[in-house]
Amino acid sequence: MKHDLIIKICMGTGGIASGGLDVMHAFRNQLGKKSIKADIKKHCSMHKVGCRGLCAKDVLVDIILNNVKTTYQFIKPYMVERIIEEHFINGNPVLEWVVSEDYHQFHDNQIKVVLSDCGIIDPEEIEAYINAGGYDALRQVMLTMSPGETIETIKKSGLRGRGGAGFPTGLKWEFCSKETSAQKYIICNADEGDPGAFMDRSVIEGNPHAVIEGMIIGAYSIGADNGYVYIRAEYPLAVERLRKALQQARKHKFLGKKILGKEFNFDIKVKLGAGAFVCGEETALIASIEGYRGMPKAKPPFPVYKGLWSKPTVINNVETLANIPYILRNGAEWYASFGTEKSKGTKVFALTGKIRNSGLIEVPMGIPLREIIYDIGGGIENDMAFKAVQTGGPSGGCIPAKLLDIKVDYESLASVGSIVGSGGMVVLDENDCMVNITKFFLQFTQSESCGKCTPCRIGTKRLLEILERISSGNGRDGDIKLLEDLSHDIKATSLCGLGQTAPNPILSTIKYFRDEYEAHIKEKKCPAGVCKDLLSYIILDQFCKGCGACKRVCPAGAISGERKAVHKIDTQTCVKCGACIESCKFKAIRKG
């Protein structure tokens, strides 16, 4: 059935949080009214779609009227009536609500493989995926290719694990396929624990079938008949869509017994994570699925030889698996044509922080960082100065402004002390304190350390203590050296990736922002004005109008002054919450 009018509403976690459901109801209500002509109703279809990346502009609505697409941004329910009136009935889009130039700039500079169907197809309908070519790759693999040929194609494509470590996917599959065992497993790692990363959530919310198809192909290649998706319980919408998609796939006989009439049985179970960052580590994840505390084990033996319940197991990340169908559909050469010599293909990044176009992006490996920040990201929010970009989350590092022209791929980022990681990119501006950010990451790794090995359990605690004393103005001479020494020891001796990478934020910030550490330690100053203990708030006499707004909001009663006279802050009672600065309309309060 052909529809002349298609409405697509962004309905990922971001879209729903911004009121996507209300907008959808508004469309339904308004279109249901009697005054709307029957032929519009008849030719109209409405779909929810997954994340298209630019969540900062949600709710985004696509209207496709007679094959012409118009995209609206920041849509609220009250706007719907006018859109229907002017656009649907009179054929004139409401220009003032249409997306601006930066929306196109954001998308035009990307190359989408994994995300090519996200935000376009309805993630809750298997037919939408099939109509877009979905499950063709599975058919092609199972009817025309042997497991060995499939693995060879993936190897040729150069695809490397997108979870962070970057191990070649084809090679992993090959190792496992050569194991002789009556039982093998494939696990999809959707325990996206890095703070500041949401690639996997968006892929599962936007196109869950691509992940499922990738898993089935993987299982066929290595000879597994059971699969698990280990997914964070903090992602309720992704879990719901994944479960729905699994049911649909079973109904269409892509999962179950004798898939596509072949002697191949495979099914997938969903396992909910219970909130432990360390479970992103392969052996800890396996322990968690088995029902134990998620503590890592020493490798080797690697999971491909001895994994879940001691059987050969392949663990792939969500994005890695979602790439598989597209690679097989378009060919290994096509995929390998993107990217660099050693890092092939595209990578999805979560671009967040102090960036104008915050959202989910997909770019070819090797793209200069500057292009990501300025061409796609549109530059820094509020025209502040760029300071650094933090990549790879708590395991990664900060890249300073002078390295903006660096290429974004596994090798280049590693060469400057950071990592690609799972793909989080948090942009920091001049108002961010690097010591504070580092302390934030160490708080995270310290509390998420599982406690099994001593260097990580005690070492991260000591690192955090030193950072805390530096940021509270009690830093000592030699603290920087101590941080560095301790960091190297922890990296060298920790059992798993968590401990081995936990000191990275420290080492990279000391390398590029040593002067900030020195200012905290020697001058007892926080140059960015973030570390509370090193700040004091003062009212500038010449700007204060004596309106009393600050006095009213001060929770500590630290501000005094008569009406229409200059106010004063008592630094002894001040709790440095910053409420006064927010309340002052005359910019009369300064911290320093």
Add this chain to the structure above:
Amino acid sequence: MEKILNKLYTNYKKDAGNIISLLQDIQNEFGYIPEDAIYWFSGRLDIPASRFFGIATFYAQFHLAPRGKNIITTCCGTACHVKGSERLINGLMKELDLPEGETTTGDREFTVEKVNCVGACSIAPVVIINDKVHGKSSTDNLMKAIRKLKEKEN
């Protein structure tokens, strides 16, 4: 309680579950994990209670104390951190009169929890109030939402 535990026990046997899924089921039923439930299952399954406690205290998702009627989850991810989540949390604790280290108000109306990252970084800072995600939160609109919930109770 006995009846619910028996039901969970049957499900556990049927689905060949493990301790984690069992604890998740217990928490779904009671909102937290009552100590009695652990001892009940420990005896029934002949698994030492220490293993249950070991797992329940390892994973952040499990709660061993009852929680409030309204659950407010504040995201402490990197993007939320640089966009000022700390100030939001401080304001929240003050509004609810929660001392440092406490998470649930005395009348068990509110529980404030911190979570590592909810993966909605583009709309940071994020606060989840009773399962509804609120993006681009400010102290102002957060306080309004809390006061509204308080009024509802009175």
